[in-house]
Amino acid sequence: MSIVANDGKGGSVTGSLYLTVSKPNEAPVAVKVVPPILTDEGEDISLDVSINFADPEMDQLSFSIDGLPRESGMTFSQRGQVD
Numbered sequence: 001m002s003i004v005a006n007d008g009k010g011g012s013v014t015g016s017l018y019l020t021v022s023k024p025n026e027a028p029v030a031v032k033v034v035p036p037i038l039t040d041e042g043e044d045i046s047l048d049v050s051i052n053f054a055d056p057e058m059d060q061l062s063f064s065i066d067g068l069p070r071e072s073g074m075t076f077s078q079r080g081q082v083d
């Protein structure tokens with residue numbers, strides 16, 4: 001990259017900036033499949049899905065879920081806990 005510094009009176013100088021990204025961020029990976037759950041209506045369940053995912057740089061992961069029916073009464077935490 002080139003950087004130009006101007007003094008506002010016609011003088012300028014150009015310098016260079018070299019930037020190397022040594023290790024780009026790697027995306028989290030699924031380490032195993034989340035197993036299907038079969039339960040009877042009205043039965044409580046608890047499942048920690050965070051054990052199914054890992055980050056190559058050991059960064060802390062947060063989780064979200066799509067498709068959880070509101071009327072189910074189930075909750076899902078950013079830590080990966082389904083209750």
